[in-house]
Every structure is written in structure tokens, then in C-alpha cells.
Amino acid sequence: MAQRPRDPLPLRWHLVRLVLGTLLPVTAFACGLFFFLARAEREATERRVLTSARALADAFDSEMESSLHTLEALAASAWLDASDLEGFRTQCTRVLKTQRGWLTVILLSPDGVPLLNAGLPPGSPLPALAESESLARVRDTLRPVVGDLARGRGEKKQLAVPIRVPVLRDGELRYVLTAVISAAAFHEVVGRQDSDDVEWTRTLVDTRGVVAARTRDPARFVGQSATVPFLQRTRGAFEGVYADLSMEGEPVYAAFSHSAYGWTTTVVSPRRVLDAPARRSLLAGGLLGLAMLLLSAAGAWAFSRRIGRSISSAADAADALASGAPVRVEPSEVRELARLNEALVRSGRLLEAQEREREAHLEVAEAARAEAIAATQAKDAFLAMLGHELRNPLAPIVSSLELLRLRGLAQTPEHEVIRRQLSHVVRLVDDLLDLARIVRGQMSLHQAPLELSAVVTRAVEVVAPLVEKRQHTLEVAVPSTGLTVLGDPDRLTQVVTNLLTNATKYTPPGGRLQMRAESGADEVVLTVTDDGEGVEPELAGRIFTPFVQGPRSVDRGAGGLGIGLALVHSVVTAHGGRVAVHSEGPGKGSTFTVWLPRHAAPPEHLAGASPTKDVRPSEAPSTALRVLVVDDNVDAAEALADLLEMSGYTVAMAHDHRQALQRLDTFTPDVAILDIGLPEVDGYGLAALIRERLGAASPTFAALTGYGQHEDRRRSEAAGFHHHFVKPVQLADLVAFLESHRRPHRGAA
Known part of the structure; x- marks a missing residue:
């Protein structure tokens, strides 16, 4: 390792010299440029606004001269001679029609006595003189004279404003x-004048200081006296620009000029508009300063090369340290970098x-992580399958067993054994669903030829x-014999x-379903x-994975928990078969195909549907x-309705919200037991719909x-439910619960 140079200067001194050498000249130049440009822009804007005020005064004088010339021509009328x-009067009436604004x-x-008023019908009373000062002049x-x-x-x-000419003879x-x-x-x-980007309000003020015309809010200010500061400024000079407050109280700059007839024209601009050049100049100065900074940085490049080499050497050493390569450093003139190099080597x-x-720890951790992931996946799949498989069928089984007991058909010791063991199964299901960890799950099959x-x-x-509910057309083309498989009837069912439920849920009402089966060489399809x-193509590759599904609602009417097709895949695979899906894309339907090994021996039993007992509610x-x-x-x-009827309750039953609301037309319940x-x-x-229908009842x-x-x-508690029963419920x-919520009778059912 090379020796460190003796007494290197600290890094901060190198940086101070570099910054001072580049920034001070640029800063001084930018400040001077800013003030110069701001002052020049401000003066140019003031001249532009003052020019606008002069133009408004010239326009006013031109209008007045035109009207006075017309009036002088009328004063020379022979009818007056x-x-x-x-x-x-007739001549005045014709002239009056040609003059805009008269x-x-x-x-x-x-002496000011009205002799004729062309604006009034002949013989009408003539109003008195409204303004006498101009007459005296x-x-x-x-x-x-312009009044x-x-x-x-x-x-x-x-x-109005009077303009008067003498009639001399x-x-x-x-x-x-x-x-x-x-x-x-x-x-x-004032409105005909060319607009300027720095103008805000143009105003005409008469010789007394009263506002005669204004481009902004004229209905509010015309006829009012101008502000005292305005009158003081305008009476002391012929024209100028000064800072003031507008009649609305806004900070402005006012440019004014006097007309040949003694009136004052004013152009008012917001201060923020006239101050804008300063901001623009600041931006220009900043950009120019940035350019100078770049030039200064180029000049300082030679000085900074030594520091750059030392920093690059330290960076190379750090890269080598990160990649596990040997660390090599060069001597540095910067004390801090020299110490850094030594630290990198250590x-x-x-x-x-x-x-x-x-590395040894990572190998152990990775093995443990893989085992944990596998255990978590097995647990999630097992819990999902268990909840889907057992809760719903256990509910009617428990209720049916209770019905047998109430009807006196479950008095044998065997029924008691069934009752105890079923209760034990229910408890086991509840316990298993609460487990936080399942390491491995197994599916047992009871296979037989069928x-x-x-x-x-x-x-x-x-x-x-x-x-039937969704009004689908179901076509079944499955031969009654010749398609023998070795399988578990319940699992294959x-x-x-x-598959049928999935097709029904994802097919709009009125759609068409087809189920076909045929025999291959060694398989049943x-x-x-x-x-x-x-x-969708992206979903097709994952559709048989647990919990993979499209968007769903809480009713599970179109997708459930996302385990139905996963169960199909698991059961078919356990039977030695396979399952696949094909679809042309969204909105074009789908086809699910199951291949099962064909069994050569004839089936001993044919799986069929057990007849359903017709249970009718008894009168209560x-x-x-x-x-x-x-x-x-x-x-x-x-089963639950029969249990409640045999327990002495009057029961109405429905299978969806429409049937439930129809029952309310003839049946007013005291208690509603609802499946979520x-x-x-x-x-x-x-x-919520029932509350809306029945209100206080x-x-x-x-x-x-x-x-x-x-x-x-x-x-459920937040939704107003008084109790949350989990299937299967104990009678x-x-x-x-029902007895604790018994109410007085409220009318005919």
C-alpha cells in the first residue's frame, strides 16, 4: 500500500476555493444586469402607458371638435337669422338623427332661458338649465365650450355633457x-382605443374631477368624483405617471394627460403588470448567470482534476469492495479521502x-424459506378446500338429523352415535378452519367402477x-353406457x-350450455x-390455480372463492386424468375438457340422484x-324451515332477494334469518331492502x-344484524335467540 502524502489539506478548503473562484464573479455580474434591465423595462412600460393616455386625450378632443363643428354649422342657420x-326646430331634428350620442x-x-328643445314635442314645457358654468364661459x-x-x-x-357654441349676429x-x-x-x-397588455382601466374625468366615462364598472363609478390623490396629482401637472390606489382600492400605476378642453384622460395599470419587467430581468439575469457559471466551471476544471482523480480512486476501491475483488487505492492530497482509502482497505x-x-447463513435461511412457502401454500389450499367442501353440506345434514329427532325417527342408539359424531365433525371443521398453519393436505378417494x-x-x-333460474338452455349428450371409469362418485359429481356451475355463472341469462362425453382409445372425454x-389468454394459464378469478362480489354469484376450478383440477389429477380450458377470448365463450382413464371392467353400481323429499310447512x-x-x-x-315449524314457529322461506321481498306482501316476519x-x-x-319496505315494522x-x-x-354487526350464526347452526x-327476540303480534301474516 502506498504511503499517504504528508499534511494534505482538508477537503473543505479545496471546495471553498473552487466555489469562491467560480460564483463570486457570476453573482456580481448577475446583480448588476438585473438592476439595469429592470430599470430600462420599467421606463419603457411607463412611456407606453403615458402614450396611451395621450392617445385617449387626442381621441376625446377629436370627438368634441367634430361635434362642435356640426353645432357651429347649425348655428349659422338662416332660420335663426x-x-x-x-x-x-325642423332643421335641428334632422341633424339630431345624424349625430351618434346626441x-x-x-x-x-x-341669459340661459330655454327657447327651443329639439328632443321634446312642440308645446312641451322646457326643463330648466342643468349646468350653468359652461354657459357663463x-x-x-x-x-x-365643452361643459x-x-x-x-x-x-x-x-x-350627459353639454357642448355650447355662441350664435353671433x-x-x-x-x-x-x-x-x-x-x-x-x-x-x-374610451372603449374604442386600442387595448394594451399593460392597461387595466381607461377613464375620462371632466374639469370638476367627476368621472364621465370608465371602461371598468362604469355603472358604479360614472358620476362620482375621482379620488383626492388623483385630483391633486392631475391639477399640478399636464401629464405624468404615478403610483396610486384605484377607485376599487387596488394598487395601480396611473398615467394621465389633459385634453385641449380641460378634461383629464387616465390609463390605469396594475402594479404587478409594471413590475413584471423586474421579474423577467431576474430570469434573464439568472440564465445569464448560469451560463457564466458553466464558463467558470470550465475554467476550474484544471484545478478540480486532482480532486477528481482522488475521488475516482476511492470509488474504484469501493466498487472492488462491493464485488469482492482486492482493494487497491492511490495516494490522495485530500486528508478525508486518504482516511477513506485506509478504511476501505480495512x-x-x-x-x-x-x-x-x-453464505453459510443464507443457505440455511433459503432452505427454511422454501419450506415455509410450501407449507403456507399447502395450508391455504387445504383451508379453502375444507371450507368450501364441508360447511354448506354440514348445515342441511345437521338440520335433517334434528328433524328426525323431532319426528321421533331418531330414537335408536345408532342415531345418537350419528348425532355425537356429526357434532364432533362440526367442531373439527371449526377448529381446522381456525388453524394458522397447515403443513400438508391430503385428499382421500373412494373409487369404484361407475x-x-x-x-x-x-x-x-x-x-x-x-x-332454470338464469333461463339457460342445457344440452346433454352423454351415452348411458359404455363410458366406464374407476372413480369416486361424489368427487366426480x-x-x-x-364445471356446470362455472359455465352457468359466467354465461348471461338466456345463454346456451352443452355437455358432451365420448370414448377414446384409453380415455373418456x-x-x-x-x-x-x-x-382472457392471461387468465387461461392460471385459471386452475387456487383463488385465481376475475372481479367478484360478496354473493360469489360469478366466481365464488376462486377454488371451484382448482378443486376440479385436484380431483381430476387425483383420478389420473387431466383438465384444460380453451377460449377464443372475452365474450366468445369457453370449453372445459376433462380426460379420465377408461376402466375396462363393467360398473357394479350406477350413480344416480336420490329423490328429494317434498317437505311442506305446517300451519302454525x-x-x-x-x-x-x-x-x-x-x-x-x-331443513331449517321444517325444524322451526316443528318447534312451533310460523315460517316463510325464500332462496333469493326477489322471493324474500315477494313473501313480505303476505307475511310480516318478527325475525329474519338471512344467508349472507x-x-x-x-x-x-x-x-337494507327489508328495512326500506317495512320501516318501523x-x-x-x-x-x-x-x-x-x-x-x-x-x-354483520355493523349492518344491523343482532346475531351471527355460522353454519351448521344448533337448533x-x-x-x-328467537325466544329472546319474541315480540307482540303485529297483524295478519
């Missing part, structure tokens, strides 16, 4: 001819020893209610049922085809507690569901 006022023409005597100067803004004495009392003042111009005409004067030696130890048609018959009977939603006393049972599992609903996982509208939504609600986790119980617990 002949003192024929009626003829002069309200009327008035002929006055020298005409008498004194015998020259045309000040005044409110007329007529019926309309409009704001033989050097003597015989009349004063006046044209009254509306204030709106002056608004057109760290390299330590890491070599630690790396060997870490015809595939027997399995299909049982599955079709199970799915028939759902097919479950396979076909899940079963296909289930639908014209429903289809399967009118004073009995009325109970509404809603469950889409027909067997579970019927109902199709279309779940139990929570059905409870709503029943007490209890949930009866296969969902038994803490979150499920908390949700004693249910009766205790």
Missing part, C-alpha cells in the same frame, strides 16, 4: 346653441471473512335450479357440478361448452313467532352463513 324657431339640441337666450369668451358632466332636468334625468351674442351628449357616448370613446479484509459466514352418465345425471340435478364471457298458530328464512341452498333452507352469500343481492343488501335480523371470521362478524342456539 329669420327668427323662425319652428323652421330651426340626446337633444337646445337653443338658449344669452360662453358669454365671457364668445367661444365654443361638465351633469344630470338632466327632464323626465329621464340622464347623465353683427358681433353680438344673440343665442347660445347647445348639444347634449349622453355619457354612454363617452364610454364608446473493510475489504473484514468483508472477506464475513462473506463466507453470510358409468360417467350416472355422475352427469347427479350433477345436472344439482345444477338444474341455477340453470363435484367435478361435473363445478367430457366437455362442457358455453357461449358466455370467455376467458296465529300467535306463533313469525320467521323468514332466506338461503340459496334449497336443502339447507327447507345470496346471489345478486347479498344478505346485507337484502336486510322491520324484523330482528340474524345472519346464517359459512363466513365465520372476526371481520365477518364485525361486518337450541337458534331457538334461544
Whole structure:
């Protein structure tokens, strides 16, 4: 290792010299440039605004001169020479129609007595003079005069400005001819001026300081006196620009100029607009400073090369340390970098020893992680299968056994054994579903030779209610004999049922389902085809994985828990077969194909569907507690309804929200026992609909569901359910709940 140079300077001194050498000149230059540009931009903007004020004054003078010329021509009328006022009225009326903004023409005597008003019908009373100062100026100067803004004495009392010319005959003042111009005409004067990006408001003020026209909010300010600071500024100079507050109280810069007739024109701009050049100059100065900074950085490059080489050497040493290569460093003039190099060399030696130890630990940890992942996956698959397989069939079994007991058909010791063992199974299911870890799951099969048609018959009977409900057309083409397999009837029935159920759920109402079976050389092939939603290519490769499914709702009406097809795959694989899906894409339907090994020996038994006993509710006393049972599992609903009827309750039963709401037309329940996982509208939504229908007469609600986790119980409580029963429910617990919520009779059922 090379020796460190003696007494290297600290890194901070090198950085200070570099920063001072590059930034100080740039900063000084940028500051000077900023102030220079800001001042130049500000002066140019003020000149532009003042020019606009002058242009407005010139426009006002031009309008007044045009009106005065017209009035002077009218004053030279021969009708006045002949003192024929009626003829002069006719002439004034014609001229009045040609002048925009003129309200009327008035002929006055020298002492201000109205002699004629062209704006009034002949014979009408003539209003008194509204503004006399301009008349006095005409008498004194015998020259045309532009008056000040005044409110007329007529019926309309409009704001207007008089312009007056003397009518001289033989050097003597015989009349004063006046044209009254509306204030709106002056608004057109200020509005016709070219707009500027720095202008805000243009204003005309008469000789008394009264606002005669304004581009901004004229209805509010025309006729009012201008502000005192404005009057003081404008009376002390012919034109200028100064800072002020507008009549609205906004900070502005005002540019003013006087017209030849004594009026004042003002152009007002917000201060933020005139101050914008400073900001632009700051931006320009910043950009220029950045350019200078880059130039300075280029000049400092030679000085920084030494530091760069030292830092690069340290970086190379760090890279070597990270990759496990030997660490080599070069001498550095920077004290901190020299110490860093020494530390890197020491760290390299330590890491070599630690790396060997870490590798050993990683091997052990990776093996443990793989084992944990496998155990977690097995646990999740097992729990999902267990919950799906056992909870729903256990509910009607428990209820049916209780029915046998109530009917006196379960008095033998064998029934008691069944009851005890079934209760034990229920407890085991509850315990197993609460386990946090399942290392490995096993599926047991009870295989026997059977015809595939027997399995299909049982599955079709199970799915028939759902097919009928969704108005599907189901075509079954399965030979009754000749398709012998060695399998578990219940598990294979479950396979076909899940495939049909899946096709039904993902096919819109009125769709078409087809199930066909045929014999191959060594296999039996079963296909289930639908014209429903289809399967996306990305999903097709994972569709048989547990919990893989599209978006679903709580009713599981279109996808459930995502384990149905996973169960199909597991059962078919356990039978030595295989299953696959094919779809042309979304909206083009799908086809599920199952291949099972063909069995050569004839079946001993044909699997079929057991006849379903028709259980009818018995009549209950009118004073009995009325109970509404809603469950889409027909067997579970019927068994529970029979149990409650035999226990003395009046029961109504439904299998979805529509049937439940129809029952309310003739049956008002005291207690409603609702399955949460109902199709279309779940139990929570059905409870809300019942409350909306019955209002204050709503029943007490209890949930009866296969969902038994803490979150499920908390949700049902929040939804207003008084109890959360988990399938299968014990009759004693249910009766205790019903009796605790018995109410007085509320009317005919």
C-alpha cells in the first residue's frame, strides 16, 4: 500500500476555493444586469402607458371638435337669422338623427332661458338649465365650450355633457346653441382605443374631477368624483405617471394627460403588470448567470482534476469492495479521502471473512424459506378446500338429523352415535378452519367402477335450479353406457357440478350450455361448452390455480372463492386424468375438457340422484313467532324451515332477494334469518331492502352463513344484524335467540 502524502489539506478548503473562484464573479455580474434591465423595462412600460393616455386625450378632443363643428354649422342657420324657431326646430331634428350620442339640441337666450328643445314635442314645457358654468364661459369668451358632466332636468334625468357654441349676429351674442351628449357616448370613446397588455382601466374625468366615462364598472363609478390623490396629482401637472390606489382600492400605476378642453384622460395599470419587467430581468439575469457559471466551471476544471482523480480512486476501491475483488487505492492530497482509502482497505479484509459466514447463513435461511412457502401454500389450499367442501353440506345434514329427532325417527342408539359424531365433525371443521398453519393436505378417494352418465345425471340435478333460474338452455349428450371409469362418485359429481356451475355463472341469462362425453382409445372425454364471457389468454394459464378469478362480489354469484376450478383440477389429477380450458377470448365463450382413464371392467353400481323429499310447512298458530328464512341452498333452507315449524314457529322461506321481498306482501316476519352469500343481492343488501319496505315494522335480523371470521362478524354487526350464526347452526342456539327476540303480534301474516 502506498504511503499517504504528508499534511494534505482538508477537503473543505479545496471546495471553498473552487466555489469562491467560480460564483463570486457570476453573482456580481448577475446583480448588476438585473438592476439595469429592470430599470430600462420599467421606463419603457411607463412611456407606453403615458402614450396611451395621450392617445385617449387626442381621441376625446377629436370627438368634441367634430361635434362642435356640426353645432357651429347649425348655428349659422338662416332660420335663426329669420327668427323662425319652428323652421330651426325642423332643421335641428334632422341633424339630431345624424349625430351618434346626441340626446337633444337646445337653443338658449344669452341669459340661459330655454327657447327651443329639439328632443321634446312642440308645446312641451322646457326643463330648466342643468349646468350653468359652461354657459357663463360662453358669454365671457364668445367661444365654443365643452361643459361638465351633469344630470338632466327632464323626465329621464340622464347623465350627459353639454357642448355650447355662441350664435353671433353683427358681433353680438344673440343665442347660445347647445348639444347634449349622453355619457354612454363617452364610454364608446374610451372603449374604442386600442387595448394594451399593460392597461387595466381607461377613464375620462371632466374639469370638476367627476368621472364621465370608465371602461371598468362604469355603472358604479360614472358620476362620482375621482379620488383626492388623483385630483391633486392631475391639477399640478399636464401629464405624468404615478403610483396610486384605484377607485376599487387596488394598487395601480396611473398615467394621465389633459385634453385641449380641460378634461383629464387616465390609463390605469396594475402594479404587478409594471413590475413584471423586474421579474423577467431576474430570469434573464439568472440564465445569464448560469451560463457564466458553466464558463467558470470550465475554467476550474484544471484545478478540480486532482480532486477528481482522488475521488475516482476511492470509488474504484469501493466498487472492488462491493464485488469482492482486492482493494487497491492511490495516494490522495485530500486528508478525508486518504482516511477513506485506509478504511476501505480495512473493510475489504473484514468483508472477506464475513462473506463466507453470510453464505453459510443464507443457505440455511433459503432452505427454511422454501419450506415455509410450501407449507403456507399447502395450508391455504387445504383451508379453502375444507371450507368450501364441508360447511354448506354440514348445515342441511345437521338440520335433517334434528328433524328426525323431532319426528321421533331418531330414537335408536345408532342415531345418537350419528348425532355425537356429526357434532364432533362440526367442531373439527371449526377448529381446522381456525388453524394458522397447515403443513400438508391430503385428499382421500373412494373409487369404484361407475358409468360417467350416472355422475352427469347427479350433477345436472344439482345444477338444474341455477340453470332454470338464469333461463339457460342445457344440452346433454352423454351415452348411458359404455363410458366406464374407476372413480369416486361424489368427487366426480363435484367435478361435473363445478364445471356446470362455472359455465352457468359466467354465461348471461338466456345463454346456451352443452355437455358432451365420448370414448377414446384409453380415455373418456367430457366437455362442457358455453357461449358466455370467455376467458382472457392471461387468465387461461392460471385459471386452475387456487383463488385465481376475475372481479367478484360478496354473493360469489360469478366466481365464488376462486377454488371451484382448482378443486376440479385436484380431483381430476387425483383420478389420473387431466383438465384444460380453451377460449377464443372475452365474450366468445369457453370449453372445459376433462380426460379420465377408461376402466375396462363393467360398473357394479350406477350413480344416480336420490329423490328429494317434498317437505311442506305446517300451519302454525296465529300467535306463533313469525320467521323468514332466506338461503340459496334449497336443502339447507327447507331443513331449517321444517325444524322451526316443528318447534312451533310460523315460517316463510325464500332462496333469493326477489322471493324474500315477494313473501313480505303476505307475511310480516318478527325475525329474519338471512344467508349472507345470496346471489345478486347479498344478505346485507337484502336486510337494507327489508328495512326500506317495512320501516318501523322491520324484523330482528340474524345472519346464517359459512363466513365465520372476526371481520365477518364485525361486518354483520355493523349492518344491523343482532346475531351471527355460522353454519351448521344448533337448533337450541337458534331457538334461544328467537325466544329472546319474541315480540307482540303485529297483524295478519
